[in-house]
Amino acid sequence: MTAFWTEPDFDDHELVQLVRDHESGLTAIIAVHSSHLGPGAGGTRFWHYAEPKDAMRDALRLSRGMSYKNAMAGLPMGGGKAVILADADKTKSDGLLDAFGDAVDALGGKYVTAEDVGISEADMVRVSQRTAHVSGLPVDGEDAAGGDPGPFTAMGIYHGIKAAVQHKLKRDTLEGVHIALQGAGSVGSGVARLAAKEGARMTIADIDAGRAEQLAEELGGEAVSADAVQGIACDVFSPNALGAILDDEGIARLDCAIVAGGANNQLARAHHGEQVAARGILYAPDYVINAGGIISVTLEYLCRTKGNPCDINEVRKRIAQIPGRLEQIWQESDRTGVSPDQVSDRMAQKLIGR
Numbered sequence: 001m002t003a004f005w006t007e008p009d010f011d012d013h014e015l016v017q018l019v020r021d022h023e024s025g026l027t028a029i030i031a032v033h034s035s036h037l038g039p040g041a042g043g044t045r046f047w048h049y050a051e052p053k054d055a056m057r058d059a060l061r062l063s064r065g066m067s068y069k070n071a072m073a074g075l076p077m078g079g080g081k082a083v084i085l086a087d088a089d090k091t092k093s094d095g096l097l098d099a100f101g102d103a104v105d106a107l108g109g110k111y112v113t114a115e116d117v118g119i120s121e122a123d124m125v126r127v128s129q130r131t132a133h134v135s136g137l138p139v140d141g142e143d144a145a146g147g148d149p150g151p152f153t154a155m156g157i158y159h160g161i162k163a164a165v166q167h168k169l170k171r172d173t174l175e176g177v178h179i180a181l182q183g184a185g186s187v188g189s190g191v192a193r194l195a196a197k198e199g200a201r202m203t204i205a206d207i208d209a210g211r212a213e214q215l216a217e218e219l220g221g222e223a224v225s226a227d228a229v230q231g232i233a234c235d236v237f238s239p240n241a242l243g244a245i246l247d248d249e250g251i252a253r254l255d256c257a258i259v260a261g262g263a264n265n266q267l268a269r270a271h272h273g274e275q276v277a278a279r280g281i282l283y284a285p286d287y288v289i290n291a292g293g294i295i296s297v298t299l300e301y302l303c304r305t306k307g308n309p310c311d312i313n314e315v316r317k318r319i320a321q322i323p324g325r326l327e328q329i330w331q332e333s334d335r336t337g338v339s340p341d342q343v344s345d346r347m348a349q350k351l352i353g354r
Helices: 052-072 094-106 121-128 150-169 186-197 209-219 248-253 272-278 292-305 312-319 322-336 340-351
Strands: 015-021 026-034 044-047 078-085 178-182 201-205 236-239
Touching (some): 026 094, 052 078, 052 340, 094 121, 150 292, 292 312
Antiparallel strands (some): 015 026
8 A cells, every 4th residue: 555645635634544453354544634623524434445545545535525524514523534445255243343443442532433335333333332433323213313324315415406406407396307316225215215206207227236126116217227327318317326436438428417416526536527517517516415414423423422312303404404505506606617516625625724
């Protein structure tokens, strides 16, 4: 693994730590980008990377994105992220999770973790046995905030898609709007169900073709291959899988008016936001539209550290503010001609003192 500070995605990160535990087989990277607003908060990703440098790039990009996401969501948290390098079989053990929890705890609250790709609520329960600096834990009762952040992420994306449709297409409802959705996991399926309930026409793809077909059948939509979905003619392309899909080739394939989805780091590189805008496609900055999950786990964590229950209505209230933030970004973009991603980045950088 090359020196992280020479990586193009290194952005004056405050902490980048390689964690190794030979007994459990743990190899992980914990990155804290900024603690200007509070401890670095962001989930843990459990993924098999073809090359170690890919894991480092993910940790650096995702932690920076969390700084921006938390700042734009008005949360008193900085940006952090962890990636656990899984083997090819994605073998996960209690010992591995225990070792990871010990590594988080050793940072003394500088980093607060939660679920992300490959990590479940049950995994976070295991981690919480080794550290208090964890969120996304089960809660009792429907009125308490906490648990799996996926449904809250989906809720925010749904509201954001509605805002984009109103801004770009001047339509106040998703009735008849064609959404091509990439990724039918926890978040993507939640977005699809909310949109379909309002009358959206769904085209769905996932690397697990069976999962896409099952969701499409449930919602009266159509399933297509994972390779085809990005080029489908539609009103909204909604990426809800892994990031970096908006590169030169991916942008050229788009046949939509709007890109709005929950995947992190959708733009492969900074200049790709300008390319999307140059094609007349409205882009919803990913870390703004997908903030519902971090809103939930942050409020859960803050309430728990104070010994108070957290009202789910407060979470919903904050998630409902996502469309207003997006509209502010788009209006500034329309006024200045600066692409929405750059407008959003500048707002976030100002908030974190960069």
